[in-house]
Amino acid sequence: MEVIRLDNVSLWRRTQEEFSYDLKKTLLSVFEGKYRQPAKKLVLDKINLVVKKGEKIGIIGANGSGKSTLLKIISGILQPTTGSVRVRGQIAPLIELGAGFDAEISVIDNILLYGVLLGFSRAEMQQRIQSILEFAELQDYTFVPVKGLSSGMVARLGFAIATDIQPDILILDEVLSVGDESFKNKCKQRIDNFWDANATVLVVSHDLSFVQQSCVRGIWLDHGQLRFMGNANETVDCYLKSLNKL
């Protein structure tokens, strides 16, 4: 059964140079007749991709080649300019843990907040609080505001919340282990459980040997184009060959 299908997906985005924008400058440029439409850049170029249930896919490529953007398209954060995206099942994004935390409020309130942001109901989250605190080893900090935790503890909490569920589709963007050594092992175990539990996994990684070991299929993106798709080993070889040519 296919869970993700991208048909001819292209995405145009405003370029980074346009990031200085204010009312004063815009008005001035309109008065001077120098106003121009913001420039746009092609970030993803006609991507076709079908992912079946349970597949583990590694996405590789140079920085800025559109790997994270592709994940954002699949998660529904970005809408494609042309083409269509279809996704079946719940997606758990595991991107930069702790982005949804508010440092001022307590750990327990943050668990509810983050959980609801990730798409669970409050009632569901209330039942999970204990297991999350336990996994993150933060039982003693239940009512402490998050700004009172060390950065490692915050990362632990983020990981514990985001992985406390069994999602249909797991999206990993370069975060595989956080915290100290003993916690890293716990993380790895949990990730391995996802791997075994027939979840569909999409990983963006620069760790090529990890992709070769853990993923079945590989995708190589280059300047927004799908350069190669196939067996993980072949994809990594192809990518490395092109690097050696330079």
Add this chain to the structure above:
Amino acid sequence: MIISLKDNLTWLQVRRYWELLHVLVSRNLKVRYRGSFLGVYWSLLNPLIMTGLYTAIFGATFASYYGNSIMNYVLAAFTGLVVINFFSACTSQALSSVVGNGSLLNKIRLPVSVFPLSMIAANVFQFAVGTFPLLAVMTFLNSKSLANVLALIFPFLALVLVCTGIGFLVSALYVFFRDLPYFYELVVFVIWLSSPIFYPAAIVPKQVKPFLNLNPLSPIIESLRQITLSGSPPDLALIWGALLSGVIILTLGWTCFHLWRHQFMDLL
């Protein structure tokens, strides 16, 4: 079958939206009142102090416009201040709400409109517990009629509509123009001075008056004062005027927000 699935989906979306609103509002309130024992009642301090100040400075001069009663001036200034304070708090908090949560919007799929709305909702809650009871008591003492107390809901509803509309508009504009807060501060000041809060509307020259009517808060303040202070039954024409201005501004704000929100993600 397909229809029932669709119904189910929209119901799920509504429930998710509601849950999001719930956690975001409770987050806003918790952050705001953590560690202050007066809690919500801090929000009353500002209009009370300002009313005292205005009364001390202008009270004696303007009392003749208020039936020679300083008390009437106090009440008129207070009702006006309550409205303008609510407006400026709501809209300036909504302004930064979309940009402030930009990194979050880049990581998790969320309905963008929930952020400005959660700011408005937090202020509504604060108003309902803090200021509203005081207004209700004032109204009841003045009019001796429960109908007036109940009618207070309508100008307040109109106020919420106006604030939501402006909140959507400025939160969307802020994504494109990051120097907007400076301009918006000026706009709030213009609205503040052009609403007859601490001066009687009668002192404004005839030529200037039509411009003051453009102020979306004027009909609301007028209706609120009529209900709270006049002692006569609520004037329906004033209420309709206030609600109409609310609906127009909300429609305008929401339309802009809706049309522009597809461009947000490239700039956050």
